[in-house]
Amino acid sequence: MxxxxxxxxxxxxxxxxxxxxxxxxxxxxxxxxxxxxxxxxxxxxxxxxxxxxxxxxxxxxxxxxxxxxxxxxxxxxxxxxxxxxxxxxxxxxxxxxxxxxxxxxxxxxxxxxxxxxxxxxxxxxxxxxxxxxxxxxxxxxxxxxxxxxxxxxxERGATARFARDRPDPAPAARDPQRTARLSPRHRTLLTAADGRRTPRDIAFTLGRGLFAVMLDLRDLLALGLLQSPSVTLAGRPSTAPRTPLSASTATPQPSATPLPRRKP
Incomplete structure (x- = not known):
């Protein structure tokens, strides 16, 4: 009601x-x-x-x-x-x-x-x-x-974009010496950030607050252990034609001049 x-x-x-x-x-x-x-x-x-x-x-x-x-x-x-x-x-x-x-x-x-x-x-x-x-x-x-x-x-707009990002591990994340200094909380988060999850997805996966997850992601980005994908599949510009192909262009047409025949 x-x-x-x-x-x-x-x-x-x-x-x-x-x-x-x-x-x-x-x-x-x-x-x-x-x-x-x-x-x-x-x-x-x-x-x-x-x-x-x-x-x-x-x-x-x-x-x-x-x-x-x-x-x-x-x-x-x-x-x-x-x-x-x-x-x-x-x-x-x-x-x-x-x-x-x-x-x-x-x-x-x-x-x-x-x-x-x-x-x-x-x-x-x-x-x-x-x-x-x-x-x-x-x-x-x-x-x-x-x-x-x-x-x-x-800036609210920048924070909203960060909340939609899908960070993934940077090459430095494979260095045991770099990751050994992380807290268990940050190591768990680094494992969860696989390039497919947004901060919201990670928060639900780990049972942590969204804001707390975003703060820790920011720390890992600053340490160079995570990277934001420069081009995501969803944001990649399409290279497909913007209008349907006509029948004349969709199907190859025979050449106007016939090809010469081979004589035995």
Whole structure:
């Protein structure tokens, strides 16, 4: 069920209006990557977007919680809002630990959404959400997004391009002396960066935050252990004809002058 959406020029202005009115609901953001912003009494309590790993991915891919434990917690019939409480009740997570992970996922999702301009948004009634206890005022999200973008490149457009890049190992990455000095975190990331994965893909693969992955990728690029492909398959200009071949050019025509015959 749709709700009246306050007039706003962008998502931060919309969230600020919802905060001022202490509204609750879900903001459906369309576009790439798009997502859902959960608001309770004007505070942002969660975000879901395909652009960054959520709480479930962070817990499972990092092996903080096993697949069996996660499935068992969900099998109790607990609704998504109380799943976090169930994880705490079973001793799988501490309440404060769950809140910290929820905040990290929220900030990361806000960062992913800030890298592109949405196509539009719509306010709806509240939707089910794994409640981690996180609750962030909108202005803090804006401040943190600005800080993260400046840390990476000081320009939103450049950071967005970096997020779409597919870095691959440089020749120096094959030098054991160079890689031996890396932290285990950086070595794992170097293995995951194979020229086919974007930072978003790597974040989902490793169960790490998108921003943290991009920071470490920047370090490996600066060390000369990774390189950005100068020409990607998707960006390579086409050399194919821009118009279909006509019948006269598609099929070779016989020569106007017949070839001489050989006489026995």
């Amino acid at each position: 749709s709700q009246e959406t306050p007039a706003a020029r962008n998502i931060p202005a919309l969230l600020a209006a919802l905060h001022a009115e202490k509204r609750s609901g879900a903001v459906l953001v369309s576009g790439t990557p798009g997502g859902v912003i959960h608001v309770r009494d004007g505070m942002v309590v969660g975000m879901e977007t395909p652009g960054a790993p959520g709480v479930e991915v962070l817990l499972l891919k990092s092996h903080r919680i096993t697949e069996d434990d996660w499935t068992a917690a969900r099998a109790t019939g607990t609704d998504p809002a109380r799943l976090g409480l169930e994880l705490v009740a079973q001793g799988l997570l501490g309440a404060r630990e769950l809140e910290v992970i929820g905040q990290a996922a929220l900030f990361d999702a806000a960062f992913a959404l800030a890298l592109t301009s949405p196509d539009g948004w719509e306010m709806t009634a509240p939707r089910p959400l794994l409640d981690t206890g996180a609750a962030i005022p909108p202005d803090r999200l804006v401040t943190e997004n600005t800080r993260r973008i400046r840390l990476l490149s000081n």
